[in-house]
Amino acid sequence: MNLIALSLLLSITAYSTAGGVDFGAGIWDLLAGTSARGREARALIDHAMAPVWEVNNVWLAFAIVLCWTGFPIFFQSTFTSLYPLFSLALIGLILRGAFFAFRHVADEPRAHRIADLVFGLSSVLTPFFFAASLGAIASGRVGIAGPSQSVLAASFSPMSISFGLVSLAATAFSGASFLVGDARRYGADELVRYFRRRAVTAALVLIAMGSVALVTIGFQAPTLFRSMLAGPGLPFALITMIVTPLVAFLHWRGIFRWYRVLTVGAVGSMVMAWGFAQSPYLLPGQLTIAQAAAPPGTQALLLIVGAALVLVIAPAMALLYYLDQRSALDVPKA
Amino acid sequence: MTSTVWLAGESALLPSRIQMAFTLASHVLLVPLGVALPSLTLLMEGIGIARNDPVALKIARRWSVVMAVQFAVGAVTGTILSFEFGILWPRMMGRFGAAIGLGFAIEGLAFFLEAIFIGIYLYGWERLPRRTHFMLGLVLPPAGLLGAFGVLSANSWMNTPGGVTLQAGRLVDVNVIAALFTHALGYEFWHFLIAIYMTAGFAVASVYAVAWLRGRRDHYQRLAFLVSFTVAAALTPVQLVVGDLSARALVTDQPAKFAATEVTWKTRDHNPEVIGGLIDDSGDVRFGIAVPVLDSILVGYSPNAVVRGLTDFAANARPSTVEANITHLAFDAMVGLGTAGAALAAWYFWVLLRRRRLPESVWFYRLAALGGVGCYLAVEAGWVTTEVGRQPWIVYGLMRVSDAVTSAPASFVWTMLATLVVVYALIAYFFVTLLLRLAARWRREDLKTPTAPEEGVPYGPRPARFPEPGS
Numbered sequence A: 001m002n003l004i005a006l007s008l009l010l011s012i013t014a015y016s017t018a019g020g021v022d023f024g025a026g027i028w029d030l031l032a033g034t035s036a037r038g039r040e041a042r043a044l045i046d047h048a049m050a051p052v053w054e055v056n057n058v059w060l061a062f063a064i065v066l067c068w069t070g071f072p073i074f075f076q077s078t079f080t081s082l083y084p085l086f087s088l089a090l091i092g093l094i095l096r097g098a099f100f101a102f103r104h105v106a107d108e109p110r111a112h113r114i115a116d117l118v119f120g121l122s123s124v125l126t127p128f129f130f131a132a133s134l135g136a137i138a139s140g141r142v143g144i145a146g147p148s149q150s151v152l153a154a155s156f157s158p159m160s161i162s163f164g165l166v167s168l169a170a171t172a173f174s175g176a177s178f179l180v181g182d183a184r185r186y187g188a189d190e191l192v193r194y195f196r197r198r199a200v201t202a203a204l205v206l207i208a209m210g211s212v213a214l215v216t217i218g219f220q221a222p223t224l225f226r227s228m229l230a231g232p233g234l235p236f237a238l239i240t241m242i243v244t245p246l247v248a249f250l251h252w253r254g255i256f257r258w259y260r261v262l263t264v265g266a267v268g269s270m271v272m273a274w275g276f277a278q279s280p281y282l283l284p285g286q287l288t289i290a291q292a293a294a295p296p297g298t299q300a301l302l303l304i305v306g307a308a309l310v311l312v313i314a315p316a317m318a319l320l321y322y323l324d325q326r327s328a329l330d331v332p333k334a
Numbered sequence B: 001m002t003s004t005v006w007l008a009g010e011s012a013l014l015p016s017r018i019q020m021a022f023t024l025a026s027h028v029l030l031v032p033l034g035v036a037l038p039s040l041t042l043l044m045e046g047i048g049i050a051r052n053d054p055v056a057l058k059i060a061r062r063w064s065v066v067m068a069v070q071f072a073v074g075a076v077t078g079t080i081l082s083f084e085f086g087i088l089w090p091r092m093m094g095r096f097g098a099a100i101g102l103g104f105a106i107e108g109l110a111f112f113l114e115a116i117f118i119g120i121y122l123y124g125w126e127r128l129p130r131r132t133h134f135m136l137g138l139v140l141p142p143a144g145l146l147g148a149f150g151v152l153s154a155n156s157w158m159n160t161p162g163g164v165t166l167q168a169g170r171l172v173d174v175n176v177i178a179a180l181f182t183h184a185l186g187y188e189f190w191h192f193l194i195a196i197y198m199t200a201g202f203a204v205a206s207v208y209a210v211a212w213l214r215g216r217r218d219h220y221q222r223l224a225f226l227v228s229f230t231v232a233a234a235l236t237p238v239q240l241v242v243g244d245l246s247a248r249a250l251v252t253d254q255p256a257k258f259a260a261t262e263v264t265w266k267t268r269d270h271n272p273e274v275i276g277g278l279i280d281d282s283g284d285v286r287f288g289i290a291v292p293v294l295d296s297i298l299v300g301y302s303p304n305a306v307v308r309g310l311t312d313f314a315a316n317a318r319p320s321t322v323e324a325n326i327t328h329l330a331f332d333a334m335v336g337l338g339t340a341g342a343a344l345a346a347w348y349f350w351v352l353l354r355r356r357r358l359p360e361s362v363w364f365y366r367l368a369a370l371g372g373v374g375c376y377l378a379v380e381a382g383w384v385t386t387e388v389g390r391q392p393w394i395v396y397g398l399m400r401v402s403d404a405v406t407s408a409p410a411s412f413v414w415t416m417l418a419t420l421v422v423v424y425a426l427i428a429y430f431f432v433t434l435l436l437r438l439a440a441r442w443r444r445e446d447l448k449t450p451t452a453p454e455e456g457v458p459y460g461p462r463p464a465r466f467p468e469p470g471s
C-alpha cells in the first residue's frame, strides 16, 4: 500500500468514525419515538452534533478528491459501475443537511415532525449506500471502466447489502456510545442510562451483523476472506472483534472510562480490516494500487498536500474540539 | 467502444449538461459570501477593536453568523458537485483526473482550514480575548483565497489545458506547476477574485441601503454601509480593466469562444461590435445594435485588425448558434452590469470625496439596493460565458463533452435531476427563511437586551445551557 492509498483509506476511516457518530445520532433520533423521553433524547442529539457537522463532511469531499486525483481509472470504474449507489447516498446526504437545518427553523409541530422524520431516514440511507459501495467494490463486480455484470447486479449484491447493514449497526453503536458522553456532560442521568442501554444493544447487533457479513464475504469473495483472517487484515479484524464486546461491557457496567476512544478504535479497525485485506488491489483481482496510480508529479503534490494537512489541520482541529468541550461548560456573555 | 454504449451515452448528454449547469449555478451563488465575507467581517472587527466601538463589533459578529450559514450550505452543494464529476463525467475524470484533481486537492486543504476556523471564530466571540479572536480569524481570508485558487486552477486547466504528456490519449506524465498555472489562470483567477469581493460588498451594502430607504439611518446602518459599499465601489473599475484583459486573452487562447461572445460569423477586418442581438444559421444578426469597426479596434487597436469568425472553425469544433447566442447575451449582460456598477461607484466617490459624507439621494440608495442582485447576475453570466462558450469541448481541444458523459441511461439522469431540483428548492426556501428570521430577530433585539447573535443557528456553536426539552 503506498502513502496515497493509505491516505485515502485513512480519510474513509475518518469519515466512517467521525461521520458515523453523526449518522448514528440521526438513527437514534429516528427511533426516539414521540414519548417525553424521546423528546429529551432528540434535544440532546440536536445539541451534540451541531458544531462538528461540517468538518465531518470535509473528510468525504477530501476522500473523493484523493480518489479521482490519485487513482483516476479506479474512480472512473467505480462511478461507471455503481452510480445508483452513489446517487442514493448523495440524495440522502443533502436531504439530511437540509432537514437538520430545517428543524431549527420549523415552528409548527407538524412541520417539525416531518423534518425529524426526513432527517432520521436520510441518516439511515446515507451510510447504508456509502458502505454498500465499498461492499460492491470488495465483491469484485466493479470491472475496469465498467461493471463486469450489469450495473444493477454490480450495485446490489449480498456483499453490498451486508456491508450496508454492518454500517448501520456500526453507526448506531458509535452514535449511542458518544451520546452517553454528551448526556454525562450535561448531567442528564436519565439520558445516560437511556443511551447506555442502546449502546449495548447496538453492539450486540453489530457483532451479529459483522458475523453475517463475514460469512457472506467467505462465500462471495474467498480471497478477501482469507487475507482478512490470515493476512494483513487480521490485526485490525482482531481489534474489532475484541474491542466491540469490550465497549459493550463498559456500558453495561457503567464504567465511564476509555469508552469513546475504544468505540472509535472498534469502528475504525473494521474499515481498516477491509482496506488492508484488499490491498494491494483497488478492484480485487483486476486493478492494483500501482496500476491505477496517477503519474509521479501528481503523486508528489498529493503527498505535499497530505503532509500539510497533518501539520496544519491536526493542531487546528484539536483546538476546535478543545474549545467545543470547554465552551459548552461556561456561560457566554451576550 | 460498442455502438450501444455510445448511443446510451449520447442520450444522457442533455440531462447531464442541465444537471451540471443547474448545480454549479446554484453552488456558485454561495461562493461570494463564503469566500469574501470573512474579510469584510474582519475589517469591521478590526475597526471595532481599534476604535473600541461596540457597534462595529456587533455588526462584525452578525456578519460572521451569515458567513457560517452560507458556508454550511456551500459545503453540501459543493460535495454534490464533486460526486457529480464521477456520476456524470466519469470518462473525463478517468482520463484527466490526475491533472484536474491538482487544483481540487489544494482546495480540499483550504476547505479543511475554513471549516475549522469558521467554527473557532464563531465560538470565540466573547469567549476568547478580543485580540486572540481577531488573530484566529485572520486565517480565514487566505484560506478562502487558496480554495478559490484551487477551483479556478482546475477550471482554467479545462479552458487552456497544459502541463500534461499524452500517449495515445492516455495521460502518462504531469508537470504539476505547469498544470496548476495554465495560461487562463492569469486572467480567470483575478477576474473571479474581484468578482466575489465586489459581490460580497454590494450584497451586504444592499441590505443597509434598504434599511436607509426605510428610514433607519443611525450609526450602525451608516458604518455597515460605508465599509461594505466602499470596498465594492473601489473594485468595480478594476474589474472592468481585468475583464477587458480576459476578453483580449480569449482572442488567442480560445478564438471560437471569442467569436461567440461577439457573434462574429465570418473572419474579417473592420468588424463591428454587436450589442444584444441573435445570430442565425446563415450568419445574419438580428435585433442587435452594431457599432461599426469597434470590435476590430478593441482587439487590435486598428480598424484593419482581422477578427476570426465562427465559420473559421469546423462545425463540430465550435459552439452551435444557440450556444453562441447564449454566450453572447451572457457576455453583454456581464459587461452591461459592470458598466452600470462603475457608474454607481463614480457617483458614490464623487459625493464622498467632494462633500465628505454619504450620498443622500433616494435614487442612489434605490440603485445601491439593486447592486447585490446585479452582481450575482453578473457572476452567473460570467460563468455562462466561460462554460457555454467553450462548447463542444469539456477540455478545450482535447476532449468533447459527448465523449466524457456517463453511460447511464438518460431516464436515470433525468430522474436524478428532477429530485435535485426539488431538494434544492427546499434548501433555498429554508436558507432564505433562516436568514430572514435572523434579520428580524436582530432588529427586535436592537430594541431590548440582546442574546448572542449566533444562538439558534443550526451549524453554530452549542449554547452553554442544555435547552429544556420541547423548547
Ligand code: HDD
Binding pocket: A054, A057, A058, A061, B024, B027, B028, B030, B031, B032, B034, B035, B070, B071, B072, B073, B074, B075, B076, B077, B078, B079, B080, B081, B082, B111, B112, B115, B144, B147, B148, B149, B151, B152
Ligand atoms: C472560489 C470559488 C468557488 C468555485 C468556483 C467553486 N467552489 Fe466549491 N466551494 C467554495 C468555493 C468555490 C467555497 C466558498 O470555499 C465553499 C462554499 C462553502 C464551503 O464549504 O466552501 C465551497 C464548497 C465546496 C465543497 C465542499 C467542501 C466541504 O465539504 O467543506 C466542494 C466539494 C466543492 N466546493 C467543490 C467544488 C466544485 C467541484 C466546483 C466547480 C466545479 C466548485 N466547488 C466551484
Ligand code: HEM
Binding pocket: B017, B018, B020, B021, B024, B025, B026, B028, B089, B151, B152, B154, B155, B156, B158, B380, B383, B384, B387, B388, B391, B393, B394, B401
Ligand atoms: C473548476 C470549476 C469548474 C469545472 C471543473 C466545471 C466543469 C464543467 C463541466 C464538466 C460541465 C459540463 C459539460 C458542459 O456542458 O460543458 C460544465 C458546464 C457548465 N458549467 Fe462549468 N465548471 C466549473 C466551474 C463553473 C462554475 C463555478 C460555474 C458557475 C455557474 C459554471 C457554469 C457552468 C454552466 C452554466 C455549464 C453548462 C454549459 C452547457 O452545458 O452548455 N462552471 N462545467
Ligand code: HEM
Binding pocket: B159, B184, B187, B188, B189, B190, B191, B192, B193, B194, B195, B196, B198, B199, B239, B240, B241, B242, B243, B244, B246, B247, B248, B250, B257, B334, B335, B337, B338, B339, B341, B375, B378, B379, B380, B381, B382, B383, B385, B386, B387, B389
Ligand atoms: C467590462 C466588463 C467585463 C468584461 C469585459 C468581462 C469579460 C469577461 C470574459 C471575456 C470572461 C470569460 C473568460 C474565460 O472564458 O476564460 C469573463 C468571465 C467572468 N466574468 Fe466578466 N467581464 C466584465 C465584468 C464582470 C463583472 C462586473 C463581473 C461580476 C461582478 C464579472 C464576473 C465574471 C465571472 C464570475 C466570470 C467567470 C470566471 C472567470 O473567468 O473569472 N465580469 N468576463
